[in-house]
Amino acid sequence: MDCPRCSATLKTYTLEGHQAEVCESCGYAGVAVEHGSEPEEFESWQDALARFRDG
Ligand SMILES: [Zn+2]
Secondary structure (H helix, E strand, O other), rough: EEEOOOOOEEEEEOOEEEEEEEEOOOOOOEEEOOOOOOOOHHHHHHHHHHHHHHO
16 A cells, blocks of 8 residues: 555554554554544554654
């Protein structure tokens, strides 16, 4: 899957049973969920990914 913003290859992260498609080129993050996406959960994803990338 390619990034909808810049067409770079997205990386798939799995955290706490959820998957997210993340572009390391432009910072795009798409959350793959089966039962509707919630903006609040998306914000927590950004925090989780920030911690993940900080190591
Ligand atoms: Zn991108």
